[in-house]
Amino acid sequence: MSELLRRYGAPLTATFAALTAFWLLALVVLPYLYLFENSFRPYLPVVDVGGPKDVYSLDNYLTFFESPIHIKVFFWTIIYSSIVTVLCFAIAYPLAYYLSKVAKSAVVPTLFLLLLIPLWVSEILRSFAWFIILALKGPLNYGLLGLGIIDQPVRWLSGFRSIIIGLVYTYVLFMLFPLYNAIQSLDTNQIEAAEDLGSPWWRTHWRVILPHSKPGIASGAVTVFMLSAGSILVPTLLASTTSRWFTEIIQQWMFESQDWNTGSAYAFLLMLLCTVFVTVMMRVFRVSLADIAK
Amino acid sequence: MSAGVELANVCADFGNFRAVDRVNVTIKAGEFFSFLGPSGCGKTTILRMVSGFIDPSEGEIKIGDQPMQGIRPNKRPTALIFQNLALFPLMPVWENISFGLEVRGVDKKTRRDKAEELLRLVDLPGAADKAISQLSGGQKQRVAIARALAVEPKVMLLDEPLSALDLKLRQHMRAELRAIQKRTNVTFIYITHDQGEALAMSDRVGVMSQGKLQQVAVPQEIYNHPANGFVASFVGENNIFTGQIESMNGSTALFRTNSGTFRASLGPGVTTATSAKLYVRPEQTRLVEAPPPGANSIPVEVTDVAFEGNFINIQARNGDGRTLVVETRNDGSTAVPPPGSRLTVVFDAEHAVILADETAASPGRAA
Numbered sequence: 001m002s003e004l005l006r007r008y009g010a011p012l013t014a015t016f017a018a019l020t021a022f023w024l025l026a027l028v029v030l031p032y033l034y035l036f037e038n039s040f041r042p043y044l045p046v047v048d049v050g051g052p053k054d055v056y057s058l059d060n061y062l063t064f065f066e067s068p069i070h071i072k073v074f075f076w077t078i079i080y081s082s083i084v085t086v087l088c089f090a091i092a093y094p095l096a097y098y099l100s101k102v103a104k105s106a107v108v109p110t111l112f113l114l115l116l117i118p119l120w121v122s123e124i125l126r127s128f129a130w131f132i133i134l135a136l137k138g139p140l141n142y143g144l145l146g147l148g149i150i151d152q153p154v155r156w157l158s159g160f161r162s163i164i165i166g167l168v169y170t171y172v173l174f175m176l177f178p179l180y181n182a183i184q185s186l187d188t189n190q191i192e193a194a195e196d197l198g199s200p201w202w203r204t205h206w207r208v209i210l211p212h213s214k215p216g217i218a219s220g221a222v223t224v225f226m227l228s229a230g231s232i233l234v235p236t237l238l239a240s241t242t243s244r245w246f247t248e249i250i251q252q253w254m255f256e257s258q259d260w261n262t263g264s265a266y267a268f269l270l271m272l273l274c275t276v277f278v279t280v281m282m283r284v285f286r287v288s289l290a291d292i293a294k
Numbered sequence: 295m296s297a298g299v300e301l302a303n304v305c306a307d308f309g310n311f312r313a314v315d316r317v318n319v320t321i322k323a324g325e326f327f328s329f330l331g332p333s334g335c336g337k338t339t340i341l342r343m344v345s346g347f348i349d350p351s352e353g354e355i356k357i358g359d360q361p362m363q364g365i366r367p368n369k370r371p372t373a374l375i376f377q378n379l380a381l382f383p384l385m386p387v388w389e390n391i392s393f394g395l396e397v398r399g400v401d402k403k404t405r406r407d408k409a410e411e412l413l414r415l416v417d418l419p420g421a422a423d424k425a426i427s428q429l430s431g432g433q434k435q436r437v438a439i440a441r442a443l444a445v446e447p448k449v450m451l452l453d454e455p456l457s458a459l460d461l462k463l464r465q466h467m468r469a470e471l472r473a474i475q476k477r478t479n480v481t482f483i484y485i486t487h488d489q490g491e492a493l494a495m496s497d498r499v500g501v502m503s504q505g506k507l508q509q510v511a512v513p514q515e516i517y518n519h520p521a522n523g524f525v526a527s528f529v530g531e532n533n534i535f536t537g538q539i540e541s542m543n544g545s546t547a548l549f550r551t552n553s554g555t556f557r558a559s560l561g562p563g564v565t566t567a568t569s570a571k572l573y574v575r576p577e578q579t580r581l582v583e584a585p586p587p588g589a590n591s592i593p594v595e596v597t598d599v600a601f602e603g604n605f606i607n608i609q610a611r612n613g614d615g616r617t618l619v620v621e622t623r624n625d626g627s628t629a630v631p632p633p634g635s636r637l638t639v640v641f642d643a644e645h646a647v648i649l650a651d652e653t654a655a656s657p658g659r660a661a
Contacts, residue, residue: 189380192347192380196367197394197397198398203397208382
């Protein structure tokens, strides 16, 4: 702060601080507080708001625990988000290793650009693109049929398949970048030392590179998992009648039932339960928050 | 159980740059061999070719008579100690040491025992469960040596492993490394730019410059009879005179310089046609008041005297303004000439040598 003051003077520094404070308080904290407060109040006709019936209770939260179907959707969301996370790791790890240790440093920026360009296209457009690719008579089935890999077109847009594909595609880079950073910080001599001591490539990965990348894996996994579980666009656009995502239920409460109170309660429940799940997973894999912050 | 290493006409090219140029050398089993040279001379490239991280562009490397072409580092009977040691920071000391055994499927108990045994060998008992970050520089060094020895390599390759240590520890580790080498009788190939290290530790030294092997010999030979000007000036200090050979007479010649004409011995392969210089080591020169008749002598004025304890280092300037270095042993009563004294530097013809600037071709077949 004193550094800022010295460099920009009092008026500019005050403006910066005020703008940041406005963004944080008015645009982030206040809306959350509003929803949080609402989540404890009943959904009432406008005339009753503020009346004797408008009292705080946990009823909105209990609604969730009394609806087996919502609990089931929640678990499917958690399970499929975990699958998405694992798939993202499986795709991103070899790629990150290649980019950080194998590829010639001159071509790395180009490769990164190629990876980033799709990110410039909006998520909605990308999801629509997948909708077209995955359609029953779409290019993917056409290609697979043409190559003779399948003899019947696959219904990609049924069940959770299309959601998994869409989410992996959308969030894989959030796994790639922390992994890339982690692997790149490993001294290449250690990889060579392992090989020199007779280690086959898979053991070098298992004993040297993976343990070193753990913080990167953890931060990538948390990001991908949280983004997947909280994603609304991909599940809405690529879902079928048999796949429901928890965020869709929140959306239904809010926009179809116009019940913002229960919707808020569900949203906070999702956040809370996901946080619990992530914390448990971090315990299981012995990662601490400090590791991730690195 | 050790093996010799043979490099036959080995070259390494990086694009247009030839890092190693037709190196021929046979390193005997159980030998402590050093490659000595300035940074960028190709010595590390040689080490990486022997360990298998780089394939030679030309030529052949054999370890224990086995051609190594196409054999990955993990299949070679070598162990490399990296300049930065490259210990695994996330494993405790004993897992570091036994990593090579883990790879070979040795059970945990045997691995642990072996690690303890090696820790005793490198004089670091009781450190098995420590984290790498808890060790000092010298201790890390020992763990790295133990880790390399654990795989029972036939050839141990060391890439300037002492360069990160302070002087005192470095001198201690020199003796230690030498002792470990004698105890295990493994062939050691040691890379260094430190001539003191190379001379003090090695059975034989190969001096390198610009990718070429300049001379391969025992340390005394390297110091006393350098093969060419590069070796003479890189190893130890020299007073160097440019000039021409005036006449040759058997193994001696008259060499004319700006500072006078001197009688000197002829280095290997020097003829009147070669571009050559005259080299005289500071400790082979004396300062006298009156030179004996017929001796090589240069009248000088003493400019600076450094009393180093066991020897005295004197800088002196001659009439041309060039500085000569004279080094005298201190026997307890040696007179120290004060700066400004006018004296004469003298040296014997047998200790002044005329050397070609650099041998064009690799000396080869030097075994």
